[in-house]
Amino acid sequence: MTKKLYDADSHLFEFDAAVLSCTPVKDRYAVTLDQTAFFPEGGGQYADTGKLDAARVLDVQEENGGIVHYTDRPLDVGAAVHGTLETEQRFRRMQNHSGEHIVSGLVHTLFGLDNVGFHLGDDDMTVDYNGTLTRDDLDRVETMANQVVARNIPILTQYPDPQILPTLQYRSKLELTENVRIVTIGDVDCCACCAPHVAFTGEIGVIKILDFERYKGGVRCHMLCGETALEDYRDKYRNVQSVSLALCVPQNETAQGVQRTLDTLKQRDYEIVSLRRRLAEAALLSARCSESCICFFADALCDADSVRHAVNLGMEQAAVCAGFLPAESGWRYCIGSASADLRARSKEINAALEGRGGGQPNMIQGTAAASRDAICDFFGNFKI
Numbered sequence: 001m002t003k004k005l006y007d008a009d010s011h012l013f014e015f016d017a018a019v020l021s022c023t024p025v026k027d028r029y030a031v032t033l034d035q036t037a038f039f040p041e042g043g044g045q046y047a048d049t050g051k052l053d054a055a056r057v058l059d060v061q062e063e064n065g066g067i068v069h070y071t072d073r074p075l076d077v078g079a080a081v082h083g084t085l086e087t088e089q090r091f092r093r094m095q096n097h098s099g100e101h102i103v104s105g106l107v108h109t110l111f112g113l114d115n116v117g118f119h120l121g122d123d124d125m126t127v128d129y130n131g132t133l134t135r136d137d138l139d140r141v142e143t144m145a146n147q148v149v150a151r152n153i154p155i156l157t158q159y160p161d162p163q164i165l166p167t168l169q170y171r172s173k174l175e176l177t178e179n180v181r182i183v184t185i186g187d188v189d190c191c192a193c194c195a196p197h198v199a200f201t202g203e204i205g206v207i208k209i210l211d212f213e214r215y216k217g218g219v220r221c222h223m224l225c226g227e228t229a230l231e232d233y234r235d236k237y238r239n240v241q242s243v244s245l246a247l248c249v250p251q252n253e254t255a256q257g258v259q260r261t262l263d264t265l266k267q268r269d270y271e272i273v274s275l276r277r278r279l280a281e282a283a284l285l286s287a288r289c290s291e292s293c294i295c296f297f298a299d300a301l302c303d304a305d306s307v308r309h310a311v312n313l314g315m316e317q318a319a320v321c322a323g324f325l326p327a328e329s330g331w332r333y334c335i336g337s338a339s340a341d342l343r344a345r346s347k348e349i350n351a352a353l354e355g356r357g358g359g360q361p362n363m364i365q366g367t368a369a370a371s372r373d374a375i376c377d378f379f380g381n382f383k384i
């Protein structure tokens with residue numbers, strides 16, 4: 001049985017141990033020790049990483065009641081090894097995890113909700129509660145949680161006697177009866193938990209509840225604490241600063257500034273569509289090849305939609321209406337007719353226009369490489 005050093009001292013980031021076993025497993029080695037400060041993955045929290053002498057500890061799992069360290073190289077059985085944890089990673093996780101206890105304790109006390117799901121990643125932490133909460137509720141919890149940090153109260157862990165355990169009021173996801181580790185944060189929270197926590201709430205730093213969303217009949221909250229929260233703030237501040245400078249609005253009015261810009265762009269888009277249609281209509285008005293056929297060349301500022309719009313208008317004035325839009329190599333065309341079957345004649349049309357395309361009997365679209373004069377000649381003599 002490996003002695004869990006992290007249980008008694010969460011701030012032990014280096015330790016000495018003896019290697020009990022070492023077995024190759026795929027491309028790794030499964031190592032057990034007589035004692036360890038490495039916390040194995042569990043309860044929504046990833047395993048600690050670090051080193052055992054020169055061997056890198058890539059993962060730590062609790063298996064069959066023991067703790068297995070997965071390393072990148074073998075260690076001699078019976079040898080003494082020095083373990084070092086990725087200290088910053090572990091400390092950040094303790095900050096986040098301990099902050100979550102405070103928030104969940106407050107949510108439980110104030111709203112009677114339980115933490116029913118927890119995930120602690122390196123840049124995101126989510127907690128699921130089995131009931132609904134509003135932004136105002138979460139703001140209130142956030143303010144109170146940060147006051148608990150400022151009080152700098154101790155976070156205590158203990159294994160109460162099995163006889164005393166049933167008399168205690170504590171939060172727990174599992175129905176455990178023995179070896180229950182109880183983590184107490186003053187009058188704020190009392191919870192069964194096996195993970196390492198900071199020793200005093202002041203170590204947590206800021207507690208920030210970010211977004212929340214409806215999830216499985218309750219809510220999922222995203223939150224960050226301590227240095228991870230500070231990094232997130234720094235990153236978001238830079239973003240807000242950039243948006244503020246780009247839009248020339250104060251930093252606390254960037255949301256309104258972005259909305260105003262989006263509204264303006266929407267209005268501009270509408271105006272551009274109208275102007276393109278007018279340009280295409282003007283090209284239509286100034287063109288006529290024969291009595292039965294209109295052929296027009298739209299300005300390059302037009303687009304396929306505006307040319308098609310003008311072709312639809314032209315189809316009311318002549319049996320065939322052909323619109324051409326300057327393209328990278330030649331033209332994009334749109335040809336419409338209310339009476340002729342253009343699809344049946346598309347081979348003949350494409351041959352004359354040096355183009356490719358097709359479509360429906362009353363409208364074909366494609367590309368063409370023929371000269372403007374050649375196109376005018378073709379439609380001038382086009383017979384339905």
Ligand SMILES: [Zn+2]
Nearest residue numbers: 097193194195
């Ligand atoms: Zn915990």
